[in-house]
Amino acid sequence: MTKPTAAEREKFEPWNDPTARPLVEFRNVTKNFGSFTAVDDLSLSIYEREFFALLGPSGCGKTTLMRMVAGFCEPSEGEVWLAGENITHMPPYQRPVNMMFQSYALFPHMNIEQNIAFGLKQEKMAKSEIADRVGEMLTLTKMQDFAKRKPDQLSGGQKQRAALARSLAKQPKVLLLDEPLGALDRKLREETQFELMDLQERLGITFMIVTHDQEEAMTVADRIAVMEQGKLIQIASPRDIYEHPGNRYVADFVGDINFIEGIAQSTNDELIKIETADGLIVECNSAASIDKNQQVWFAARPEKLTVSRENPVVTGSNAVEGEVWDIAYLGDMSCYNIRTDAGKILKVTQLNHSRTSDAPITWEERVWVSWTNDAGMVLTS
Amino acid sequence: MSGDVANKTNDGFLRRNLIGKATIWLPYIWLLLFFLAPFIIVFKISFSEIVVAMPPYRPIFDIGDGITQLWQSFRKFSFENYIFLTEDSLYWKAYLSSLKIALFSTALTLLIGYPLAYGIAKSPRNIRFILLMLVVLPFWTSFLIRVYAWIGILKKEGLFNQLLLSIGAIDTPLTLLNTNIAVYIGIVYSYLPFMVLPLYAALEKQDETLLEAAEDLGCTRLKAFWTITFPLSYPGIIAGCFLVFIPAVGEFVIPYLLGGADTLMIGKLLWTEFFANRDWPVSSAVAVILLLILVLPIMYFQQSQARAQEAAK
Ligand SMILES: Nc1ncnc2c1ncn2[C@@H]1O[C@H](COP(=O)(O)OP(=O)(O)OP(=O)(O)O)[C@@H](O)[C@H]1O
Ligand SMILES: [Mg+2]
Numbered sequence: 029m030t031k032p033t034a035a036e037r038e039k040f041e042p043w044n045d046p047t048a049r050p051l052v053e054f055r056n057v058t059k060n061f062g063s064f065t066a067v068d069d070l071s072l073s074i075y076e077r078e079f080f081a082l083l084g085p086s087g088c089g090k091t092t093l094m095r096m097v098a099g100f101c102e103p104s105e106g107e108v109w110l111a112g113e114n115i116t117h118m119p120p121y122q123r124p125v126n127m128m129f130q131s132y133a134l135f136p137h138m139n140i141e142q143n144i145a146f147g148l149k150q151e152k153m154a155k156s157e158i159a160d161r162v163g164e165m166l167t168l169t170k171m172q173d174f175a176k177r178k179p180d181q182l183s184g185g186q187k188q189r190a191a192l193a194r195s196l197a198k199q200p201k202v203l204l205l206d207e208p209l210g211a212l213d214r215k216l217r218e219e220t221q222f223e224l225m226d227l228q229e230r231l232g233i234t235f236m237i238v239t240h241d242q243e244e245a246m247t248v249a250d251r252i253a254v255m256e257q258g259k260l261i262q263i264a265s266p267r268d269i270y271e272h273p274g275n276r277y278v279a280d281f282v283g284d285i286n287f288i289e290g291i292a293q294s295t296n297d298e299l300i301k302i303e304t305a306d307g308l309i310v311e312c313n314s315a316a317s318i319d320k321n322q323q324v325w326f327a328a329r330p331e332k333l334t335v336s337r338e339n340p341v342v343t344g345s346n347a348v349e350g351e352v353w354d355i356a357y358l359g360d361m362s363c364y365n366i367r368t369d370a371g372k373i374l375k376v377t378q379l380n381h382s383r384t385s386d387a388p389i390t391w392e393e394r395v396w397v398s399w400t401n402d403a404g405m406v407l408t409s
Numbered sequence: 410m411s412g413d414v415a416n417k418t419n420d421g422f423l424r425r426n427l428i429g430k431a432t433i434w435l436p437y438i439w440l441l442l443f444f445l446a447p448f449i450i451v452f453k454i455s456f457s458e459i460v461v462a463m464p465p466y467r468p469i470f471d472i473g474d475g476i477t478q479l480w481q482s483f484r485k486f487s488f489e490n491y492i493f494l495t496e497d498s499l500y501w502k503a504y505l506s507s508l509k510i511a512l513f514s515t516a517l518t519l520l521i522g523y524p525l526a527y528g529i530a531k532s533p534r535n536i537r538f539i540l541l542m543l544v545v546l547p548f549w550t551s552f553l554i555r556v557y558a559w560i561g562i563l564k565k566e567g568l569f570n571q572l573l574l575s576i577g578a579i580d581t582p583l584t585l586l587n588t589n590i591a592v593y594i595g596i597v598y599s600y601l602p603f604m605v606l607p608l609y610a611a612l613e614k615q616d617e618t619l620l621e622a623a624e625d626l627g628c629t630r631l632k633a634f635w636t637i638t639f640p641l642s643y644p645g646i647i648a649g650c651f652l653v654f655i656p657a658v659g660e661f662v663i664p665y666l667l668g669g670a671d672t673l674m675i676g677k678l679l680w681t682e683f684f685a686n687r688d689w690p691v692s693s694a695v696a697v698i699l700l701l702i703l704v705l706p707i708m709y710f711q712q713s714q715a716r717a718q719e720a721a722k
C-alpha cells in the first residue's frame with residue numbers, strides 16, 4: 029500500500045515487457061447481438077496494477093467489453109482469460125472482479141454499511157472481520173459519517189464514493205468502472221479523478237475504466253485503448269495517443285487537430301516534404317516510411333501552431349496566410365479559427381501569458397499561421 | 410379595457426384554484442358520502458332495539474327532534490346487541506373462521522400471484538401489456554357468473570372431476586363443491602388480479618442493474634432474488650395482501666355459493682341476520698365489529714410503518 033517512487037512509476041510499462049503475463053486477456057473476442065456486431069474479433073491484454081481506460085464514441089462497444097470481464101455477457105466467439113484462467117463461461121458471482129456501475133446500483137433497502145458488507149457476507153467472512161473491512165472501506169472513501177444512511181439520503185458524489193467502497197471491499201483482482209464519474213459536476217469529477225488514481229496506486233488493484241471523456245482518460249490512465257465500432261484502433265499511453273496517434277481517427281477523436289492533405293514530394297533524411305493542392309509546402313520530421321507521391325495528411329495540434337501578424341518564416345514552407353475568422357477567449361488561452369486564403373479553417377490556440385495585451389489579434393485581421401518541422405506528424409490513413 | 414383583461418385573468422386564476430381545490434377534496438367528499446355516511450347509519454342502528462315494524466328497529470333519534478331531544482336519545486343507546494354478540498359463541502367462531510379463511514387464501518393468492526407478477530414483469534416489454542390484460546380480463550364478466558361457473562367446474566359430475574376420471578387419476582369423483590376447499594379456490598381465483606397488479610407494479614419498476622450488482626458481489630441468481638428483489642417488493646406484497654385479505658374476511662357470495670353448511674364466515678352470518686332474521690340492529694353490530702377487527706390492525710400497521718421510516722432517517 030505504499031506509493032510507488034518516481035523511478036518505479038517511470039518504469040511501469042509491463043506491456044513492453046515480453047516476460048510479463050497479462051492479468052486480463054481478450055483472445056479474438058467477438059460479440060454479436062442478433063446480426064449486429066458490438067465487439068469485433070478483438071484481442072487485448074491488460075496487466076497487473078495497470079490503470080486501463082477504454083475510450084470511444086457512444087455505442088462503440090466499451091460497456092459490452094467490460095461486461096464480458098464482469099461475466100454479464102458471454103462472448104459469441106473467442107475467450108476471456110483472467111490471471112491465467114479461462115473465465116469465458118464462468119458465472120459473474122465466481123469471478124474475482126468487481127464492477128462499479130454507472131448508476132451506482134446501490135441497494136436502496138440497505139444502508140451504506142450494509143451495502144459495503146454485502147459482498148463480504150456472500151464470502152461467509154467472519155462478522156468481526158466484515159466490520160473491520162467495512163470500517164476500512166468507509167475510511168478509505170471518507171464516508172465514515174454516512175455509514176448508517178440509506179442511498180437515497182446521499183448526494184451524487186457521496187453515492188459515487190459508497191459505490192466505490194462497495195466494489196473495492198472484496199479486494200478484487202480487477203475493478204471495472206463504467207463511466208464512474210459521469211454523473212458528477214466538473215469540479216468534483218476532477219477531484220475524484222485524482223482520488224481514483226491515488227486509490228489505485230495505494231491498493232495496487234488493476235482498474236479498467238470506461239469513459240467517453242478523453243481528458244478523463246488522459247488524466248487517470250496508464251494506457252488508453254481507443255475503440256470504434258467494436259474494434260480497437262490504438263492502444264498506447266496518453267502521451268503517445270496524443271502526440272503519436274496511429275491514424276486520423278484517433279488523432280481526431282483525442283483532442284483537437286488540424287489536417288492538411290497533400291502529396292509527399294521528397295522523403296529523404298527523415299524529413300518529409302508535402303505539397304498541397306493549392307501550393308502550400310509543408311516540411312515535417314517523421315520516421316514513418318512514406319513513398320514519393322503518396323497521398324498523406326499533415327496533422328498538427330492547435331497549440332503547436334503559432335499565429336502572428338508578420339510571416340516569421342524565411343524558407344517559404346510551414347506558413348500560410350489567412351484571415352481571423354473566429355476567436356474564443358477561454359481565460360487561460362485563446363482559440364483562433366483562421367481561414368486560409370484557400371478557404372480552409374485552421375485552429376490555433378495560444379496561451380494568454382500576460383494579463384494585458386496592447387493590441388490583441390482581432391476579428392478579420394490578416395495573419396500568418398506558422399509552425400516548426402517538429403510541430404506535426406504525417407498520417408497515411 | 411385593461412381592467413377587463415385583468416378581470417379575465419383573475420377569473421381564470423380563481424377557476425383554476427377552485428378546480429385545484431376540488432380535485433384535492435373530491436376523494437374526501439367521495440369517502441364522506443359513500444363510506445362515512447352509510448357507516449354512521451349502520452353504527453346508529455347497531456345501538457337500537459329490534460321491533461316488528463318498517464324499518465325493523467326503533468330509531469334512537471331523529472334529526473328532526475332537535476338538540477334537546479338528543480340527550481334523551483343518548484340515554485336510549487343500548488349495548489345489548491354487542492353484548493349479545495359476545496354471549497353467542499357462534500359469532501366469535503364466525504369471526505375467527507373468517508379471519509382464518511381470509512388469511513389462508515391471502516397466503517395462497519400471494520403464493521400464486523407472486524410468480525405470476527414476476528413472470529409478467531420479466532417478460533419482454535411488448536407482450537407485458539397483453540399478459541396484464543389477460544390478468545384483468547375476468548373483470549369483463551360479472552363476478553357472480555364467474556363464481557357460478559366454478560360450481561360447474563367443481564361439482565361431482567363437473568369438469569374437474571371428469572378430467573381426473575378420464576386420465577385415471579381417481580376412481581370415484583371427489584367432493585369439492587360445498588367444502589372449504591371450494592371457498593379457497595373461489596377466493597384465490599376471484600382476488601388474484603388484486604394481488605398481481607400491485608406486485609407487478611412493485612416488481613416492474615425495479616432496477617435490473619441491482620441484480621447484476623448483487624451477482625457481481627458474489628450472489629447466485631436465486632440468492633439475489635431473496636436478498637434484493639423480494640425485500641424491494643414488500644410494498645407490493647403488503648398492498649396486494651391487504652387488497653385480498655380485507656374483502657375476503659367479509660366475503661359473502663363465495664362461501665354462500667361454493668361453501669358448505671359447515672363453512673362458517675361472518676359475511677354469510679351477516680346476510681342471514683339481515684335478510685332471514687330481519688334483525689338489523691344485530692347485523693349492524695356484526696358489521697361494526699368486523700370493521701373494527703380490520704381497521705385497528707391496519708392503523709397499527711401503518712403507524713409502525715411510519716415509525717420505522719422515521720427511525721431510518
Ligand atoms: N443487450 C443488447 N442487445 C442488443 N444490442 C445491444 C445490447 N447491448 C448493447 N447493444 C448494442 O451494442 C453496441 C455497443 O453497446 P455498448 O453499450 O457496449 O456501447 P458503449 O460503447 O458502452 O456506449 P456508451 O458510451 O453510449 O455507453 C450498441 O450499438 C448497442 O446498441
Ligand atoms: Mg456504455
